Amino acid sequence: MVLRAGxxxxxxxxxxxxDSPLEEARSLLTANRFSALPVVDREYRLVGIISTLDVLRAEVDGRADARVGQVMTRDPMTATRDTAVSILAHRLRHYGERRVMPIVQRGILVGVVTRGDLLRPPERRSFFDRLLGAEPVDLDTPMADQPRVGTTAGEVMTPRADLVVATTDTPVDVAAAALSANRLTALPVLGRDDRLLGIVSEADLVTDDLSGRRSPLPAVVGDAMTTPVTAVRHDVPLVKVARKMIEYRRRVFPVLGDDGRVIGMVSRGDLLRADSPPPPTAQLA
Known part of the structure; x- marks a missing residue:
């Protein structure tokens, strides 16, 4: 039986x-840990998609007061309810920047499929979950991230103590479950003393039969992870981190301390949530 998008x-x-302000899209993306939002007209026809990368690029370019329509991607790739999941997996993996696939019927948006949906076993979603679009209840799902004040990667990153990490011996199904449950796009793969060995992402774990990447995947993360990994130092200014993310089209960077060990991860969401410190109080003469 062919599993389909619906x-x-x-x-x-x-x-x-x-016509939505870019700030509204920014707030929705960061509060919900979304990587992209469909853009629709008054009749709920899909007209575009806006991602965290689009918002980040606009802010770096000084266009934070723009409207969504000015920075969104028009005519995004779509699928229908009847599209085979194998085709969705191929598109979402082959086109690396795409993590969200809008599902449309006669131009009307009816749903979305993400890489995280493809990692989640279908049996974990009940009939009513699928009907209502509700996510399965998972008590391990974290609360929305809080904004951090700072101007460098180390000040706004998610610290090591709060990270979900993998080792080279972590089973790939455990890594996939952690990505899906925590709405993460990637896990750092750490060795002894928190040394960075690689990174394992949704794209690494989604099977793609159409490209010959068939199931089963490698048994452990060490055989599926991406390496080498681009990382940033803790003292790199946020604007440089943002530009590097835009240039390399990355969603996350591991953050290294002075000794080269991983001390956290910085994501697009961390950058978009970050608050600048208040200006220093002027001293009285």
């Missing part, structure tokens, strides 16, 4: 319109 997609999708 079986795994999420309905009741959060959207914005082309």
């Amino acid at each position: 079986r795994v997609m999420t309905q009741g999708v959060v959207t914005v319109t082309p």
Whole structure:
């Protein structure tokens, strides 16, 4: 039996319109840990998609006061309810920047499928979950991240104590479950003394039969991870981190301390949530 998009997609999708302020999209993306939002018109026809990368690029370019329609990607790739999941997996993995696939019927948005949906076993979603578009209840799912004040990667990163990490011996199904449950796009793979060995992402773990990357995947993370990994030092200014993310089209960077060990991870969401410190109080003459 062919598994199709309608079986795994999420309905009741959060959207914005082309006239929505960019700040509204920014808030929705960061509060919900989304990587992208479909953009629809008044009739709920899909007209574009806006990602954290689009928002980050606009802010770096000094266009934080723009409207969504000015920075969104128009005519995004879409699928229908009847599209085979194998085709979705191929598209979401082959086109590396795409993590969210809008599902449309006659141009009307009816749902989305993410790489995380493809990692989640179909049996974990009940009939009513699929009907209502509700995510399965998981008590391990973290609360929304809080903004951090700072101007460097180390000041706004998610610290090592709060990270979900993998080792080279971690089973790939355990890593996939951790990515899905925590709404993460990648896990750092650490060795002894928190030395960075690689990174394992959703794209590394999604099977892609159409490209010959068939199931089963390698048994352990060490055989599936991406290496070498681009990382940033803790003292790199946020604007440089943002530009590097835009240039390399990365969602996360491991953050290294002075001794070269991983002390955290910085994501696009961390950059978009970050608050600048208040200006120093002027001293009285």
